[in-house]
Amino acid sequence: MLATIGADQxxxxxxxxxxxxxxxxxxxxxxxxxxEVTSRMQALAALNQDAGTRPSFLGGGAYRHFIPATVGAVxxxxxxxxxxxxxxxxxxxxxxQSGFEFQSAVAxxxxxxxxxxxxxxxxxxxxEAGLMAARVSRRNxxxxxDTADRRxxxxxxxxxxxxxxxxxxxxxxxxxxxxxxxxxxxxAFQSPNFLGRIEDVQALTDAAHDVGALSVMHTYPIALGMFxxxxxxxxxxxxxxGQPLGVPxxxxxxxxxxxxxxxxxxxxxxxxxxxxxTDTMGRTGYTLTLQTREQHIxxxxxxxxxxxxxxxxxxxxxxxxxxMGPSGLRQVAELSYHKAHYLANAIDALPSWKVIxxxxxxxxxxxxxxCPIAPAEVNRRLAERGIIGxxxxxxxxxxxxxxxxxEMNSRSEADRLIASLKDxxxxxxx
Amino acid sequence: xxxxxxxxxxxxxxPDRSLLMDRSVPGRKAINLPAPDVPLSDMPDxxxxxESDYLRLPEVSQLDVIRYFTLLSRLNFSIDTNxxxxxxxxxxxxxxxxxxxxxxxxxxxxxxxxDDAGVQGALGVMFELQQWLGEATxxxxxxxxxxxxxxxxxxxxxxxxxxxxxxxxxxxxVALIPDSAHGTNPAxxxxxxxxxxxxxxxxxxxxxxxxxxxxxxxxxxxxxLTIPSTLGLFEPNIIEINRIIHDAGGLVYADGANLNxxxxxxxxxxxxxxxxxxxxxxxxxxxxxxxxPGAGPVMVxxxxxxxxxxxxxxxxxxxxxxxxxxGNSIGKINGFHGSxxxxxxxxxxxxxxxxxxxxxxxxxxxxxxNYVQARLCDRFDLAVDRVCMHETVLSGKRQADxxxxxxxxxxxxxxxxxxxxxxxxxxxxxxxxxVEPTETESKETLDRFVEVxxxxxxxxxxxxxxxxxxPHTLPNTRLDEATAARRPVLRWQG
Numbered sequence: 001m002l003a004t005i006g007a008d009q010x011x012x013x014x015x016x017x018x019x020x021x022x023x024x025x026x027x028x029x030x031x032x033x034x035x036e037v038t039s040r041m042q043a044l045a046a047l048n049q050d051a052g053t054r055p056s057f058l059g060g061g062a063y064r065h066f067i068p069a070t071v072g073a074v075x076x077x078x079x080x081x082x083x084x085x086x087x088x089x090x091x092x093x094x095x096x097q098s099g100f101e102f103q104s105a106v107a108x109x110x111x112x113x114x115x116x117x118x119x120x121x122x123x124x125x126x127x128e129a130g131l132m133a134a135r136v137s138r139r140n141x142x143x144x145x146d147t148a149d150r151r152x153x154x155x156x157x158x159x160x161x162x163x164x165x166x167x168x169x170x171x172x173x174x175x176x177x178x179x180x181x182x183x184x185x186x187x188a189f190q191s192p193n194f195l196g197r198i199e200d201v202q203a204l205t206d207a208a209h210d211v212g213a214l215s216v217m218h219t220y221p222i223a224l225g226m227f228x229x230x231x232x233x234x235x236x237x238x239x240x241x242g243q244p245l246g247v248p249x250x251x252x253x254x255x256x257x258x259x260x261x262x263x264x265x266x267x268x269x270x271x272x273x274x275x276x277x278t279d280t281m282g283r284t285g286y287t288l289t290l291q292t293r294e295q296h297i298x299x300x301x302x303x304x305x306x307x308x309x310x311x312x313x314x315x316x317x318x319x320x321x322x323x324m325g326p327s328g329l330r331q332v333a334e335l336s337y338h339k340a341h342y343l344a345n346a347i348d349a350l351p352s353w354k355v356i357x358x359x360x361x362x363x364x365x366x367x368x369x370x371c372p373i374a375p376a377e378v379n380r381r382l383a384e385r386g387i388i389g390x391x392x393x394x395x396x397x398x399x400x401x402x403x404x405x406x407e408m409n410s411r412s413e414a415d416r417l418i419a420s421l422k423d424x425x426x427x428x429x430x
Numbered sequence: 431x432x433x434x435x436x437x438x439x440x441x442x443x444x445p446d447r448s449l450l451m452d453r454s455v456p457g458r459k460a461i462n463l464p465a466p467d468v469p470l471s472d473m474p475d476x477x478x479x480x481e482s483d484y485l486r487l488p489e490v491s492q493l494d495v496i497r498y499f500t501l502l503s504r505l506n507f508s509i510d511t512n513x514x515x516x517x518x519x520x521x522x523x524x525x526x527x528x529x530x531x532x533x534x535x536x537x538x539x540x541x542x543x544x545d546d547a548g549v550q551g552a553l554g555v556m557f558e559l560q561q562w563l564g565e566a567t568x569x570x571x572x573x574x575x576x577x578x579x580x581x582x583x584x585x586x587x588x589x590x591x592x593x594x595x596x597x598x599x600x601x602x603x604v605a606l607i608p609d610s611a612h613g614t615n616p617a618x619x620x621x622x623x624x625x626x627x628x629x630x631x632x633x634x635x636x637x638x639x640x641x642x643x644x645x646x647x648x649x650x651x652x653x654x655l656t657i658p659s660t661l662g663l664f665e666p667n668i669i670e671i672n673r674i675i676h677d678a679g680g681l682v683y684a685d686g687a688n689l690n691x692x693x694x695x696x697x698x699x700x701x702x703x704x705x706x707x708x709x710x711x712x713x714x715x716x717x718x719x720x721x722x723p724g725a726g727p728v729m730v731x732x733x734x735x736x737x738x739x740x741x742x743x744x745x746x747x748x749x750x751x752x753x754x755x756x757g758n759s760i761g762k763i764n765g766f767h768g769s770x771x772x773x774x775x776x777x778x779x780x781x782x783x784x785x786x787x788x789x790x791x792x793x794x795x796x797x798x799x800n801y802v803q804a805r806l807c808d809r810f811d812l813a814v815d816r817v818c819m820h821e822t823v824l825s826g827k828r829q830a831d832x833x834x835x836x837x838x839x840x841x842x843x844x845x846x847x848x849x850x851x852x853x854x855x856x857x858x859x860x861x862x863x864x865v866e867p868t869e870t871e872s873k874e875t876l877d878r879f880v881e882v883x884x885x886x887x888x889x890x891x892x893x894x895x896x897x898x899x900x901p902h903t904l905p906n907t908r909l910d911e912a913t914a915a916r917r918p919v920l921r922w923q924g
Binding site: 001002004005006007010012013014015016017018021022023024026027028029030031032033034037038040041042043044045046047048049050051052053056058060061062064066068070073074077078079080081082083084085086088089090091092093094095097098099100101103104105107108109111114115117118120121122123124151154155157158159161162163164198224225226227228229232241248249250251252253254255256266272273274275276277278279280281283284285286287289290291292294295296297298299300301302304305306307308309310311312313315319321322323324325326327328329330331332334335337338339341342345362376379380383388391407410411414 | 444447449450451458459460461463464466467468469470471473474475477478479480482484485486487488489490492495496498499500502503504505506507508509510511512514516519521524527529530531532534535536537538539540541542543544545547548549550551552554555562565566568577578579580581583584588591612613614616617618619620621622623624626663664665666668669693694695696697700701709711717718719720721722723724725726739760761762763764765766767768769770771772774778780781782783784785786787788789793796797798800801803804805817819840841844849850855873899901904905906907908909910911913914915918919920921922
């Protein structure tokens with residue numbers, strides 16, 4: 001091949017690289033066989049406490065839900081896994097049509113008019129929702145209800161740092177009293193909120209609309225199997241972490257952000273969108289659409305800088321939704337609800353452990369508990385018993401721990417947790 | 431001629447492509463779930479609950495689900511089925527081992543908020559990957575958080591701004607960007623509040639150093655250089671360019687989208703680059719997934735390491751690992767710790783290849799691209815007539831003069847079972863066809879590609895109309911994108 005190129009040796013091809021910096025030493029390990037790499041990686045994997053083989057009560061933004069076998073089966077298809085972004089639609093109808101299924105399913109679950117083809121993850125979807133609200137309203141103050149996960153604040157802050165857009169926290173009380181600055185682009189909130197409680201979405205949305213701001217809701221898609229979806233309240237932009245819909249925990253990624261809005265705002269959407277159309281023979285086909293919003297065309301005036309996104313994770317969500325169907329999604333939501341309420345009642349019955357309830361509010365599948373000892377110590381002791389405990393929320397509730405249950409937590413797992421907490425409680429009381 | 435897609439010879443051969451909702455039959459199920467094993471609690475007020483009959487998801491059988499998605503998979507090109515010489519995208523083979531390792535329970539089933547003590551194996555993967563990427567690029571500060579290349583760019587620009595703010599130079603608000611840059615560069619710069627000033631490319635495909643010198647000044651925050659450039663060329667004046675930027679008080683950002691050309695051949699840090707990112711879904715062989723997920727770690731000099739996004743993995747004195755926040759961190763740019771499932775794949779890949787293997791990657795990528803260039807340069811104009819790195823940019827000017835634009839050549843390739851090259855990019859090359867063969871393709875595959883390109887060039891004389899209406903053998907002929915944008919239909923409508 002070098003002869004065809006007209007070179008005697010390889011180095012003639014890289015003479016543009018400054019000579020003194022060419023061919024530097026690369027201090028990396030030697031190559032290894034598939035067999036060796038497999039055993040090394042298995043050993044590393046074995047150092048982790050696998051939530052697939054022990055009870056876990058950890059949520060807080062990522063959730064252990066059942067994943068039907070169909071998801072893994074479709075994910076074996078190299079035709080999906082190893083294809084590129086569908087810029088050549090005739091050669092990518094599989095990615096495009098499955099992405100259209102994703103958009104359809106997400107829009108249905110949220111009861112919103114449109115969904116895009118997915119964002120990086122939930123928090124980046126939420127941050128981009130704030131930015132979109134600023135574009136739509138031509139206002140520059142993003143107000144986030146202070147009951148939202150602080151990760152949502154932090155990412156929104158990082159996404160808007162140099163955008164002449166302010167991100168501020170606002171209390172529920174201020175919103176309900178109409179004490180909202182008149183340059184608010186949106187009231188953005190999380191429901192179920194960080195502590196698992198359902199917010200008064202209608203009141204928050206009405207309050208936003210009263211001052212000409214948009215209502216932005218970040219939600220938990222499984223909860224929408226039983227709770228009223230954002231579209232039913234007139235929410236303008238609704239986002240979520242898509243991971244609970246068929247995506248394994250994988251230490252926080254790769255996930256997919258769900259992003260939905262009203263039809264009239266589609267030209268302000270960030271990210272990729274798939275549309276239905278016809279070919280020159282009149283047959284239905286799918287294509288990326290509204291691309292003039294995107295960076296490869298509009299460059300510095302694009303609605304976002306997203307290029308590589310999360311198409312394959314969106315496919316997992318599409319297969320999950322197709323497999324669960326309406327009844328499956330409802331069942332998963334209700335099972336999670338009942339298991340969490342069973343757990344909450346049992347913990348509340350323990351001496352020296354207290355579920356912190358907010359008056360008049362409902363929770364879905366997560367709830368804060370005031371522990372008799374430091375939450376970190378609770379988790380350390382639970383780990384010794386092969387249980388992954390809850391999330392330390394001591395910054396919000398003194399000695400607080402956020403417990404989560406899903407359909408994956410059997411009653412016997414919950415009872416094991418209760419027995420363990422009970423022992424610890426006695427220790428603390430003594 | 432095509433090898434995996436359905437011919438559209440007759441309607442009878444056409445698969446039923448109706449959407450899942452059109453296949454839905456009320457009451458049909460694909461899955462059973464267990465009955466509750468706990469006593470039922472009171473349900474919330476009706477006002478909070480979803481009305482039972484308006485969640486319109488498909489009701490289909492499990493066989494329907496599998497048959498449907500398997501059908502869709504067959505309507506698609508992929509690396510596993512087709513040669514994919516897509517410039518700038520590095521569509522190399524994605525070793526199957528990497529997927530298998532990422533699906534191990536110890537990696538796939540760990541929660542991002544578990545205590546550090548319970549995830550030491552995962553943190554070990556991340557810690558060593560940080561070190562290896564630092565070694566490969568010569569930029570030892572590594573942040574794995576960015577979820578894709580564009581997010582890595584944004585993180586890099588936030589780092590640049592934060593570091594300059596710390597120096598009291600917060601009014602530096604210009605990003606200098608060559609006219610050949612990827613669209614994400616200006617889009618990320620705009621997100622970071624920077625005004626974009628375009629720097630010209632000279633007739634040899636290099637950055638116009640005089641133009642750069644004239645534009646680098648006290649307002650310069652950063653120069654964003656794609657290296658090798660989108661013309662597939664290594665910037666020979668890079669040392670001087672970096673000196674100009676540094677003398678003006680700015681920082682140099684290298685877009686590592688094309689890092690596949692450089693492994694073991696040169697380290698960006700040695701050249702004076704301050705910040706770069708790497709697309710693990712390109713250079714480090716993680717699958718593209720039809721448009722993600724990717725990962726775009728950001729690498730910086732030691733001086734800038736304290737600005738990296740949260741989290742980074744830190745080794746404690748006792749050898750244990752923990753997630754930490756660097757002292758001047760730009761903060762969190764996504765929910766958790768990065769695309770962990772992608773990081774595991776990249777780490778597995780690097781372990782398999784080792785240092786020598788990675789160098790061989792780049793060497794072979796450069797040889798393959800030059801081979802294709804040498805074999806096609808008689809039929810197609812080159813954007814720049816010189817040795818290239820990992821990709822070559824052809825110009826279809828001669829073909830366009832004969833009535834067939836680059837678009838049609840690209841579409842016609844699909845009929846031959848070869849994915850189209852990147853078209854009309856970089857924007858500075860008329861009728862551009864950007865070809866990146868990658869190192870994993872054999873000489874036989876490259877020869878066939880050359881022969882197909884020659885055959886299409888012949889067809890331009892014998893049957894230009896047919897080329898201009900290609901593709902003919904795919905599940906769809908050309909799609910009406912104008913109507914799709916004018917009257918958007920973005921979901922199933924019943």
